Amino acid sequence: MNLTSPVFSQGENIPSKYTCLGEGVNPPLQWTQVPINTRTLALIVDDPDVSSGIFTHWLLWDIPIVVQKVEENSVPVEAIVGASTGGVNAYVAPCPPSGLHHYRFKLYALDVELFLSVNSNQVELEKAMVGHILEQAVLVGVVQAN
Numbered sequence: 001m002n003l004t005s006p007v008f009s010q011g012e013n014i015p016s017k018y019t020c021l022g023e024g025v026n027p028p029l030q031w032t033q034v035p036i037n038t039r040t041l042a043l044i045v046d047d048p049d050v051s052s053g054i055f056t057h058w059l060l061w062d063i064p065i066v067v068q069k070v071e072e073n074s075v076p077v078e079a080i081v082g083a084s085t086g087g088v089n090a091y092v093a094p095c096p097p098s099g100l101h102h103y104r105f106k107l108y109a110l111d112v113e114l115f116l117s118v119n120s121n122q123v124e125l126e127k128a129m130v131g132h133i134l135e136q137a138v139l140v141g142v143v144q145a146n
Contacts (some may be wrong), residue, residue, distance in 0.1 A: 001031060001032070001033050001034055001035065001107065001109055001135045001136065001137040002031060002032045002033055002094070002137055002140060003029060003030075003107045003137035003138065003139045004029070004030055004137060005027050005028060005029050005030070005105070005107060005141070006028055006030070007021065007027050007028060007072075008027065010139060011062040011140055011141075012049060012141060012142070013142055013143065013144065014027060014094060014103060014141035014142065014143050015027070017084075018093060018094070019093050019095060020093045020094065020095030021095075021146070022093075023073075024091075024093035025072055025073035025091070025093070026054045026058065026072065026073060026074070026091040026134065027069045027072060027141075028069065028070060028071055028072040028104060029043075029069060029107075029139070030068060030069035030070075031068060031069070031107055031137065032068070032145070034065065035109050035134040035135050037111055037134060038065050038104055038109040038110065038111065038134055038135075039061075039065065039110060039111055039112055039113060040061065040062050040064065040065060040110050040112070040113050040114070041060075041063035041064075041065065041067070041108065041109060041110065042059075042060065042061040042062075042063065042107070042108040042110060042114070042125065042129060043058065043059070043060040043063065043105065043106065043107050043108075044056070044058070044059055044062075044072070044104075044105075044106045044108075044122060044125065044126075045057040045058035045059075045091070045104065045105050046103070046104055046106070046122065047094065047096070047101050047103050047104075047105060048102065048114060049096070049099070049100070049102055050101075054067045054083050054085075054122070055085045056083075056085040056092075056121065056122040057084060057085075057091065057092045057093075057094065057103065058081075058084060058090075058091045058092065059081065059082030059083065059084065059120070059121070059122060059125055060075065060076070060079045060080065060081055060082070061079070061080050061114050061116060061125060062078065062079060062080045062113050062114055062115070062116075063076050063078075063079040063080065064076070064077075064078050064079075066073045067079070069135050074126055074130065076145075080114075080116065080118060081118065082116070082118065082119075082120045082121060082122070082124075083118070083119055083120065083121045085121075085122075086107055089118055090117065094143045095143075095146040096144070097145060098145045099144070099145055100142055100143075100144050100145075101142065101143050101144075101145070102140050102141075102142055103140065103141050103142070103143065104138055104139075104140050105138065105139040105140070105141070106136060106137075106138050107136060107137045107138075107139075108129060108133050108135075108136045109110070109133070109134040109135045109136070110129060110133060110134065111132050111134055112132045112134045114128050114129070114135055116128055
């Protein structure tokens with residue numbers, strides 16, 4: 001399975017439009033080669049470079065298998081948006097306080113629908129996915145603090 005974005009490549013800078021210095025909207029994403037037995041997809045966007053551990057920027061799950069991309073500033077129809085570390089059910093734009101931060105866009109092909117509460121966080125999502133991940137793809141973009 002492959003996960004890409006038309007606005008940044010693996011290991012490259014995420015354009016400022018998609019950070020707190022710009023419009024703060026989610027970047028477009030697209031994927032290919034999803035395993036044939038996939039029932040739904042899940043997306044976790046997080047930053048492992050924060051001093052307190054991992055900051056969750058965006059959680060999506062129960063993305064229908066017919067969906068092959070996420071448009072800029074949008075959520076796929078029928079997808080569930082979970083709770084970010086900031087406590088909002090929305091994309092939280094990267095805004096590193098200092099240094100270089102790596103933002104991981106992690107896509108999971110699952111063999112089930114999850115039916116989680118919209119209040120679920122990354123830990124709860126990851127727990128629900130255990131034993132149901134058919135394949136995963138990761139795209140990493142970076143943002144340097146100003």
